[in-house]
Amino acid sequence: MLRRATKLDYAERMARVVAHIGEHLDEALDLERLAGVACFSPYHFHRTYRLVVGETPDQTIRRLRLHRAAVALSEVEPPLAEIAQRAGYGSSEAFSRAFTSAYGHTPSTYRAQRVFGELPRGGMTPPPPPGTLAEELAYEVEIKPLPGFRLFGLPHRGDYNTIVAVFEKVFALGAAHGLLTPETRDFGIYYDDPGSLPAEELRSFAGIAVGPDAVRPDDFEEADIPAGRAACLLYKGPYADLDRAYHFLFGRWLPQSGREPANVPAYEEYLNDPKSLPPSEWLTEVCLPLED
Known part of the structure; x- marks a missing residue:
């Protein structure tokens, strides 16, 4: 078992990687680059990251990019092709398959359920206008x-x-x-x-x-x-x-x-x-x- 000081050091280094991923989602995030952020050997970085974070670097990247895509789909723009490209997919079809697998709806359906106007600053949608389906949503x-x-x-x-x-x-x-x-x-x-x-x-x-x-x-x-x-x-x-x-x-x-x-x-x-x-x-x- 790792000594506590070593465990803390590893956690801090892997946390730097997660923060780096979140701040550079539009860039190429290959194994050597991420290992460099962690100051870790590329040969052992992948396994250490998975054991410390609980998922692989690719899973983190995919999850954060799809989360950002879901936020973007709350707007009328940008086009689906642009959202797909920013999420790292070479085609809208590949993006649609990945998004549907994660979110249970195609990007087009998800957007249709979400869009009621442009987002205000801060990334949240305004209250839906009267008569829309979302206005009828109720929570206990x-x-x-x-x-x-x-x-x-x-x-x-x-x-x-x-x-x-x-x-x-x-x-x-x-x-x-x-x-x-x-x-x-x-x-x-x-x-x-x-x-x-x-x-x-x-x-x-x-x-x-x-x-x-x-x-x-x-x-x-x-x-x-x-x-x-x-x-x-x-x-x-x-x-x-x-x-x-x-x-x-x-x-x-x-x-x-x-x-x-x-x-x-x-x-x-x-x-x-x-x-x-x-x-x-x-x-x-x-x-x-x-x-x-």
Whole structure:
């Protein structure tokens, strides 16, 4: 077994690779380049990355490119051929097969279900106009008391849709520090309204819940979710579509609820593993803290 210092070093190096992938999705990301980012031998990089991150580099690249494609399909433009090319596919047909396999719909069908106008800054769609299918979507909202959560993690600044690379780094470092167990809970805190600020100014935090006695490693920051009542809904589907849940929660449920939101940011808990399940099966609980 690797010594803790060595495990942490490997985790940090592989986390650098994930961040590099997320920042250079339009570039060639061959094995030698990624091994160089990790300062690792190309002969052993692939196996080490898979064991530390939980998937191969090619799977990470494909997953992040398809996630970005799903976000792009929320707009009328760009054309499907351009989205396919940016996702690394030589033809629209190959892209369609890969996207359909991952998301359960062809790119054209997915776009038809998503497009209601141009995206505002920050990567989220505006509320759908009256009479559209999406306007009729409803979620069951439950008001429940929730415990407070102490989180170790990392801040993110920028489009909320790009926080995935930060989570990968949190998981890699958390594993190296021995903080991850099958019971570990994962949270994202979202401090700003993406319809009101430029994407580059949006603030969020990717974290894992820890116990009150946990000692924070130097390479983590800490955030807290206070205990209290929250309006929670369960969303099932791709993270790129989570804005639908927010539109319902803030645009339909809250005005009719007679409740006041607390001066606490909304947050999400991710209830299953996106690496082992297709996007259509991803479960996210969206929570809006309320005044008592």
